[in-house]
Amino acid sequence: MRLGERIRKIEREDRLDPMVARLKGLAGRLPSGTVRDVLNGVPLGHPLHPILIHLPMGTWTAAVLLDLLPGDHRREARALVDIGLLTVSPAVLSGLADWAQQHERQQRVGVVHAAVNGVGTLLFGASSLARARGRWGRGRTLALAGLGAIGLGGALGGHIAYHRAGGANSADHLVDLVPEGWHDLGPLERFPEGDPAGDDIEGVPVVVARTEGSVSVLVGTCPHMGAPLAEGELTDGCVRCPWHGSEFRLDGGTVVHGPATAPVEPLETSIVEGRLWVRLTPT
Numbered sequence: 244m245r246l247g248e249r250i251r252k253i254e255r256e257d258r259l260d261p262m263v264a265r266l267k268g269l270a271g272r273l274p275s276g277t278v279r280d281v282l283n284g285v286p287l288g289h290p291l292h293p294i295l296i297h298l299p300m301g302t303w304t305a306a307v308l309l310d311l312l313p314g315d316h317r318r319e320a321r322a323l324v325d326i327g328l329l330t331v332s333p334a335v336l337s338g339l340a341d342w343a344q345q346h347e348r349q350q351r352v353g354v355v356h357a358a359v360n361g362v363g364t365l366l367f368g369a370s371s372l373a374r375a376r377g378r379w380g381r382g383r384t385l386a387l388a389g390l391g392a393i394g395l396g397g398a399l400g401g402h403i404a405y406h407r408a409g410g411a412n413s414a415d416h417l418v419d420l421v422p423e424g425w426h427d428l429g430p431l432e433r434f435p436e437g438d439p440a441g442d443d444i445e446g447v448p449v450v451v452a453r454t455e456g457s458v459s460v461l462v463g464t465c466p467h468m469g470a471p472l473a474e475g476e477l478t479d480g481c482v483r484c485p486w487h488g489s490e491f492r493l494d495g496g497t498v499v500h501g502p503a504t505a506p507v508e509p510l511e512t513s514i515v516e517g518r519l520w521v522r523l524t525p526t
Contacts, residue, residue, distance in 0.1 A: 250402045253355055254348035262354045263347075270343035273336070276500075282340035283501035290410040290504055292337040296400070298330035300393060303367055307390050310383040321374040324367055324386060331364055338400075341410060344487045344502040346468065349407050356399035363392030412505040413469040417462050420447050421510075421523050428519040431458065439482055441473025449510065449521070452477055452493050459493035460510040460521045467503035482507075 253259070273279055284291035306323035309316040335357075342353040366389030374382035403409040426444045434440045434451045441463055442449050448463035450472040461482065463472045470486035477483070481490040481499050489503035496507035510521040 246398060247402065247406065250352060250399060250406075253352050253399075256351060259351045259354055263350045266339075266354055266357070267343055267350075270339050273340055273343075279340055280501045282337045284337070284504045285498050285501045288498075288504055288506075290337075290341055292334065292341050293404065293410070295330070295334040295337050296397075299327040299334060299364075300397065302327035302330070303386065303390055303393060307383075307386050310386060317374070317379055320386075321371065321382070324371045324374065324382075328364070328368060328371060341502065344467070345403070345409050346407075349403050349409050352399055352403055352407075356396050356403065359392055359399060360396035363389045363396060365389075366392060410504075412466045414462055414464040414466045414507065415505070417447050417464055418508050418523065420445075421462075423523070425513070425520045425522045428460075428521060431514060431517055431519045434458070434519065437477060439473050439475055439477055441471065444521070448473070450475075450482060451519070452482060454480070454493065458512055458514070458519065460512050460519075461491065461493070461496050462508040462510070464507075465489060465503060466505040466507060467501075472507070 273282065280286070282291060287294075302323045306320045306327070309320040309323065338357070342350060342357075345353065366385050370382045370385035370389060373379075373385060404411070421444055428442050428444075428449075428451065431453075434453050436453045440451045442451060443463075448471065450461050450463040452459045452461075454477060461472065464470070465472055465484040465486065467484065467487055467489050470484050472482050472484060472491075475483045475485040477493075478490070480494065481492055483490045484503065487502050489501055490499040491497065491503070491507045492499055494509075496509040498504060498506055509524070511524045513520045
């Protein structure tokens with residue numbers, strides 16, 4: 244059985260649900276607002292976690308390579324192991340913030356991912372302690388075992404990120420499906436004031452928002468996990484996702500609050516004889 248098939252079995256393992264619940268309780272303690280937005284990667288425009296994990300993984304890989312090279316690199320290898328340990332916490336916090344807003348199948352794999360990486364981190368911690376006590380051979384062995392655990396954890400994380408698109412823009416492909424030119428969405432009166440309304444352009448969902456005499460139209464799928472934005476609500480010049488609370492500005496689709504990090508594509512609007520026409524802004 245291939246590794247990917249084994250990981251998909253984890254997605255169906257409901258015995259992991261109590262662990263998922265406990266970890267979600269821990270994730271709920273993360274500060275909301277700006278702190279959580281930073282952990283999600285909103286200022287970057289994409290998730291922060293994949294960047295931060297390179298710090299411990301990179302330093303630990305370099306340490307193991309130094310251990311295997313001829314010559315005396317004990318001081319440098321120990322320093323790299325310790326640097327990796329210092330950079331684990333930011334990576335864990337950003338990953339926890341992302342994981343808390345994912346689907347059940349992703350969360351089940353996520354708790355195994357966290358557990359395996361936790362074992363790897365403990366092994367590197369033990370390696371650092373052994374090196375500090377002058378037990379260099381044991382330190383090298385522990386680091387090599389730790390790198391194996393971190394590699395397996397990385398495979399689990401890759402499954403969440405790529406196979407299940409955790410953190411990917413779930414709406415980007417829709418932009419390419421909107422035909423060129425103007426499209427008639429019908430009489431403006433069919434879209435109520437103060438509430439988002441759904442429609443589509445040849446199968447591509449859009450959300451229409453009329454507020455204070457203006458009208459805004461955005462691609463109607465949340466980039467975070469694909470929620471229908473038309474089922475959300477309008478608040479302070481934004482549309483709020485009904486699933487995880489991401490907020491996007493009506494006047495451009497930019498992200499105000501995560502967990503979404505990618506903006507929603509806006510459409511240009513025109514009112515002609517009381518009918519609402521829209522098109523993608525020409526590039």
